[in-house]
Amino acid sequence: xxATGNDSRNADRGGSEKRTGKPKRDTYRHGDLRNALIEAGxxxxxxxxxxxxxxxxxxxxxxxxxxxxxxxxxxxGALLHAVSQAAMAEVARTMEAEQAALPPxxxxxxxxxxxxxAVGTGYLRFAQEEPGLFxxxxxVPGDMAHAADDDAAGLTGRTPFELLGAALDGLVxxxxxxxxxxxxxxxxxxxxxxxxxxxxxxxxxxxxxxxxAHDAGQHVIDMIERxx
Amino acid sequence: xxATGNDSRNADRGGSEKRTGKPKRDTYRHGDLRNALIEAGxxxxxxxxxxxxxxxxxxxxxxxxxxxxxxxxxxxGALLHAVSQAAMAEVARTMEAEQAALPPxxxxxxxxxxxxxAVGTGYLRFAQEEPGLFxxxxxVPGDMAHAADDDAAGLTGRTPFELLGAALDGLVxxxxxxxxxxxxxxxxxxxxxxxxxxxxxxxxxxxxxxxxAHDAGQHVIDMIERxx
DNA sequence: TGCCACTTGTGTACGATGTTCACATACGGG
DNA sequence: CCCGTATGTGAACATCGTACACAAGTGGCA
Numbered sequence: 001x002x003a004t005g006n007d008s009r010n011a012d013r014g015g016s017e018k019r020t021g022k023p024k025r026d027t028y029r030h031g032d033l034r035n036a037l038i039e040a041g042x043x044x045x046x047x048x049x050x051x052x053x054x055x056x057x058x059x060x061x062x063x064x065x066x067x068x069x070x071x072x073x074x075x076x077g078a079l080l081h082a083v084s085q086a087a088m089a090e091v092a093r094t095m096e097a098e099q100a101a102l103p104p105x106x107x108x109x110x111x112x113x114x115x116x117x118a119v120g121t122g123y124l125r126f127a128q129e130e131p132g133l134f135x136x137x138x139x140v141p142g143d144m145a146h147a148a149d150d151d152a153a154g155l156t157g158r159t160p161f162e163l164l165g166a167a168l169d170g171l172v173x174x175x176x177x178x179x180x181x182x183x184x185x186x187x188x189x190x191x192x193x194x195x196x197x198x199x200x201x202x203x204x205x206x207x208x209x210x211x212x213a214h215d216a217g218q219h220v221i222d223m224i225e226r227x228x
Numbered sequence: 229x230x231a232t233g234n235d236s237r238n239a240d241r242g243g244s245e246k247r248t249g250k251p252k253r254d255t256y257r258h259g260d261l262r263n264a265l266i267e268a269g270x271x272x273x274x275x276x277x278x279x280x281x282x283x284x285x286x287x288x289x290x291x292x293x294x295x296x297x298x299x300x301x302x303x304x305g306a307l308l309h310a311v312s313q314a315a316m317a318e319v320a321r322t323m324e325a326e327q328a329a330l331p332p333x334x335x336x337x338x339x340x341x342x343x344x345x346a347v348g349t350g351y352l353r354f355a356q357e358e359p360g361l362f363x364x365x366x367x368v369p370g371d372m373a374h375a376a377d378d379d380a381a382g383l384t385g386r387t388p389f390e391l392l393g394a395a396l397d398g399l400v401x402x403x404x405x406x407x408x409x410x411x412x413x414x415x416x417x418x419x420x421x422x423x424x425x426x427x428x429x430x431x432x433x434x435x436x437x438x439x440x441a442h443d444a445g446q447h448v449i450d451m452i453e454r455x456x
Numbered sequence: 457t458g459c460c461a462c463t464t465g466t467g468t469a470c471g472a473t474g475t476t477c478a479c480a481t482a483c484g485g486g
Numbered sequence: 487c488c489c490g491t492a493t494g495t496g497a498a499c500a501t502c503g504t505a506c507a508c509a510a511g512t513g514g515c516a
Contacts, residue, residue, distance in 0.1 A: 028511055029464065049369065055503065067504075068465050076503065139367070141277065144431035161432075184444065187427060188451050192416075195423025199415060203372035204389075216412065223416050227455025257482065257493065283474065295475075296494050304474065 025063045034072040036062040041083035042133065049135040053080055080140060085151045087137035090130070092154025095122035095163050112170035117221050119167045120193045123160065124217040127197035128210065134201060138194065164189060181228055189224050196220045253291045262300040264290040269311035270361065277363040281308055308368060313379045315365035318358070320382025323350035323391050340398035345449050347395045348421045351388065352445040355425035356438065362429065366422065392417060409456055417452050424448045 030036065040061040044052045055076050056066045073079040098118040105111045127134040138144050146152065147161045158166065164186050171177035177185070199205045200213055208216065258264065268289040272280045283304045284294045301307040326346040333339045355362040366372050374380065375389040386394065392414050399405035405413065427433045428441055436444065 028466095028509090033464080054501090056501080065466050066502090067467090067506095070504075071464050135369070138426075141363070141430040142434070144427070145434060147432060184447065187424070187433060187444065188420075188448060191423035191427055191448055192420040192451070193423065194426060195419035195421065196415070198366075198422060198426070199372065199419055202369040204375060205415065206370070206373060216415065219412065220416060220419055223420070223455035224451070225455075227451035227453075255482090261493080282472090284472080293495050294473090295477095295496085298475075299493055 030062065030064060030068075033062060033064060033068060036064075037069055037072065037079060038082050038086055041079055042086055042136075045083055045087065045136040046130065046132045049132045050080060050084075050140050052132070053083060053136070055079065080136070081143055081146070084136050084140050084143040085146065085149060087133040088147060088152035088160060089154055090133060091123065091126050091137055091160045092152065092156075092158060092163060094126040095119050095160060096154050096156055096158075098122035098125065099163075109174040109176055112167070112174040113176060113225075116167040116171055117218075117225075119160075119164050120189065120221045120224070121217065123193050124197055124200070124214075124220075127201055128213060131201045134197065138197075161186065161190075177228060185228055188228060192220055192224050193217075258290065258292060258296075261290060261292060261296060264292075265297055265300065265307060266310050266314055269307055270314055270364075273311060273315065273364040274358065274360045277360045278308060278368050280360070281311060281364070283307065308364070309371055309374070312364050312368050312371040313374065313377060315361040316375060316380035316388060317382055318361060319351065319354050319365055319388045320380065320384075320386060320391060322354040323347050323388060324382050324384055324386075326350035326353065327391075337402040337404055340395070340402040341404055341453075344395040344399055345446075345453075347388075347392050348417065348449045348452070349445065351421050352425055352428070352442075352448075355429055356441060359429045362425065367426075389414065389418075405456060413456055416456060420448055420452050421445075 037058050040058040041053045043061070044054065044057055053076075055069055058079065059066045059069050062068075069079065073082065095118065098121050099115050102111075102114050102118055105114065138147075148159050150157075150159070152159045154160075154163075156163075168177065168182060168185050168189070172179055172182050196205075196217060200208065200217075205213070205216070265286050268286040269281045271289070272282065272285055281304075283297055286307065287294045287297050290296075297307065301310065323346065326349050327343055330339075330342050330346055333342065366375075376387050378387070380387045382388075382391075384391075396405065396410060396413050396417070400407055400410050424433075424445060428436065428445075433441070433444070
């Protein structure tokens with residue numbers, strides 16, 4: 001019953017604005033509403049996941065009337081999708097950061113292996129650190145299918161799916177993965193890591209201590225390496 | 229803005245009932261409303277997943293006023309949870325059926341292995357055949373944590389999680405799985421199969437031809453067997 | 457420069473949902 | 487038999503997504 005929700009009634013022009021966030025706007029045009037809404041969506045999703053992305057809340061945060069959103073998105077689903085893509089891009093960045101933090105290695109095989117594991121580790125780290133965003137990125141029915149769309153890319157211009165593919169190619173090049181095992185391997189690896197992420201976020205592994213979660217995650221990646 | 233909330237107009241007592249399904253009821257008491265609501269929830273979920281489980285729709289289908297639900301469930305979430313448990317029980321039954329359909333074998337190791345694979349195959353078969361129910365069972369944040377609760381059990385009185393555990397024990401007993409690999413193995417196997425199910429239902433593997441999906445699923449189980 | 461069409465945001469309204477409160481009805485034990 | 491209690495009803499509210507008509511700026515073309 002207490003839905004904290006408050007207002008948007010009472011147009012209150014003039015200075016004193018409510019706790020809507022940043023409704024400071026004096027120009028009639030917003031200027032960059034589309035991105036403002038996506039940003040607001042990300043903020044909402046960060047705490048509360050997909051169902052927390054509520055049109056009216058996002059427009060409120062952007063300091064704009066609810067229907068203004070319809071000038072930029074066909075409906076709530078379209079906004080959700082855009083936020084989802086943005087969240088995927090963050091996943092990609094986390095993976096890239098994990099790879100970038102890798103200690104330099106001489107052995108190209110060891111390097112390829114480390115880069116592969118970093119993809120999975122980054123995925124799992126993101127899931128733990130930003131469960132709300134993770135759910136938006138991958139728990140939204142049907143949006144996972146766009147994991148290879150360009151606007152889900154990170155700094156290197158690669159989507160999470162493409163990063164995984166590249167890492168697998170590296171394993172093949174260095175002889176760590178037989179070539180005939182390569183086809184479809186991304187789905188095997190993705191399945192295992194994603195499933196584990198779900199168990200971790202809102203499954204029976206929820207509440208696991210971060211270090212234990214990390215160890216368990218490494219076991220999953222071990223299993224993948226052995227099983228691919 | 230007065231929200232003119234105005235609904236449930238048209239109480240429509242008497243004969244002509246709408247397309248509500250089975251609103252035929254003349255006694256004041258329903259008799260078994262709680263189960264009727266769960267059943268209605270299952271029907272709604274079957275096509276549309278968790279978000280299709282709408283309190284008012286369920287009560288409508290049960291031929292009862294919306295608030296009547298609150299005599300049996302604290303809120304919508306509680307109903308959703310009950311439906312989720314019921315769906316899990318169906319998963320357990322599918323697994324049991326898959327095991328029961330196994331051809332008899334002399335070799336106990338082969339039998340244990342087949343029983344293990346049947347667990348995964350049943351899980352995936354259910355996901356494909358009843359994606360809506362599957363989502364209710366396992367996609368509802370937090371409900372997966374109750375996968376071992378008793379009311380999620382199938383005909384043999386075992387939950388999906390327990391069936392998996394028993395199958396893994398069988399692998400250990402027949403020497404197919406080293407004892408030191410047993411701890412935590414259920415989460416490895418579950419992760420991989422569940423992740424694949426998600427990719428299949430609303431991920432990039434959506435729309436895969438059923439036979440192809442089955443083959444891919446067997447590949448996932450192969451990976452698990454090798455990787456455990 | 458002046459006008460006009462187009463883009464973007466506003467106001468108001470509607471139907472639907474979850475939930476609450478006061479009230480009505482029947483069942484079952486004293 | 488009678489009354490307490492479990493169960494269902496009715497009306498109301500806040501909130502949500504969305505549609506329609508209108509207002510306010512913006513940019514191109516005369």
